[in-house]
Amino acid sequence: MHLSKLFETQGESSLKKNGSTRKLVLKKQIFSILYLEEQKTIADLCGPVAVSIPTMTRIMHELMDEGWVIELGAGESRGGRRPVFYGLNPSVRYILGIEMTKRYTRINVFDLQNRPLGDTLQIDIELNKAPDTFEILKGEIDKFIVKYDLDKNRILGAGVCIPGLINKKSNINYSYPNLGNKPLDVIFSELLDIPAYVEHDTKTMALGESWFGLARNKSNVLCLNVGSGIGLGMIMNGELYQGFSGFSGEFGHIQIDSDGELCDCGKIGCLETVASGSAIVAKAKSKIGAGKNSIIKKLVNDDIEKINLPVIIKAAHQGDQYAIELIEESGGYLAWGMAILIHLLNPELIIIGGDMAGAGNLLSDPVKQKLNKYTINRIRQDTTIYISELKEHAGLLGTIPVVMTNLLSNEPNINNHNNPVQI
Ligand SMILES: [Zn+2]
Structure with a gap:
């Protein structure tokens, strides 16, 4: 549009x-x-x-x-x-933000001062269960629009943040074939009857950090999304970096251990298999199930299957030695990968976001310590490592620049006209 x-x-x-x-x-x-x-x-x-x-x-x-x-x-x-x-x-038009993850979707509407109209709605729908997912999503959005008495015509666009391998040229999500084989923006525009703009989840988070977070007014920033997987969004020379076909940032799939575990991607020993939230949850389940002493067990009432990342982070904040060790170990592997990024790209800032960001210093301290070991100091000293301040809000907030950069850039520029301006 x-x-x-x-x-x-x-x-x-x-x-x-x-x-x-x-x-x-x-x-x-x-x-x-x-x-x-x-x-x-x-x-x-x-x-x-x-x-x-x-x-x-x-x-x-x-x-x-x-x-x-x-x-x-x-x-x-x-x-x-x-x-x-x-x-x-601010209320002449609105932006609809939709953040989809594998397990849940968050929705809110923002005014032209980027303020949310109400509390963010979170619905538990699974992305790999489309088209049912679409039906539920549409129903919830319609309810949201009625609740806030919005005129659909006043919604400038819907920004959709979604995980998966997304080809930016075809706009097809290869990780979720059940979404259909039409371009993603067409799928969501047709579903919602609102112009929709779709972006990869970690890249959307990087845009959120760039507009509203620690990356504001910075030109060379790497944003890590450490949760069930590990993604990377890159702001390079002030622009979101896509790569040739949009597949850039698959940081979680660089190999760390050639004899390691099988990764979801089909390869062996990827960074995700040792450093992601899923990796440490799997490890905690196995070790605590085998008798490892930790307050994690008490936090899940002895039900090992209920161990998840928030529980491990909570235990670590309560001083649980094993939970702290799990996060430290993840930080060590992350630093191994981050050292490659620092040597290669010389970023001003690396922001650690995603669900693991909840660990705060318990994650960033071991990362920094190990980076001192793995990097050339002269290069390392120019890169600051931060835990995201936007935390879990980065993705949904990032849907605002997904819509607005599309709308604002897709325009003829008056200064390109050679004729004098006549009104
Ligand atoms: Zn992998």
Whole structure:
């Protein structure tokens, strides 16, 4: 969808009057600036869109009449009259965020100031059970829309965050053939009757970190998603890195142990088989089942099958020696892999996110310690390691840039026109 089309309907009468599509492009540019930079005076806006103050004043009044823009109040005087700031009306349009994982899906709707409309809804649906999954998802989203009294036409787009091997050219998810063989954005656009934009889960988390988290205003950041698997989202030179066909970031499948365990991917001894949440849960089940002493056993009331990652992390935070050792060991293997990334890519920041991020320092301390062992110090010292501050929210928040970068980038630029601007 082209964002300037949005203004076509509302600005139709004035458009017919002057017969110019240029104004739609100008309005889109103003929308983009106000969305990304929040508030501006008319004088601030004139430079970036290259129009005069009277023209800008006229367009801003139209945008206010159409409900897009609101006056935010007067700022500090710069020597004359106090300038008036304008911003987007945050509730003129919304963004629907859908974060799908193998086991559950989270949903929320965000306004144009990126604020959630309500509590995030989490539903337990399994991704590999589509098309039933789709039916449930559609039903829940419809209920959400009714609950918040939203007009579907006012939803700019749905951002969908989904795991799997996704080819960015065909937009097909090869890990979940049951999703169908149409491009993912088509599948979700048809299902929801809303323009949908789909991105890989870890890449979406990296976008979330880049817009709202520790990677904000940073250009070279690696975001690790350590949960049931291990993924990598890369912000390189300020852009999300996709690779040739979108398969970049399969960090969990580099081989660590040539005699190791069989991985889900079919290979042997992948990083995921020793360092992921699933790996340490499997290990804890086996060792505690065989008599290993740990408070994990008490936390699951002696039901070994109930051991999961949150329980292990909880035990570690309570000082359980075995749980701490499990997380330390995972951190050691992660550092082994991260050393390769640091030597190869020289990142400014590595953010550890995903379910394992709940372990906090219990994970990042052994990672840092082992990195000192595995990396060349001169390179290592330029990379800071952080645990994600957004934690489990990074994926859902990342659906906002998934929608907005698609909408804002998919536009003709007024500055590319050689003709003078006529309104
Ligand atoms: Zn593997």
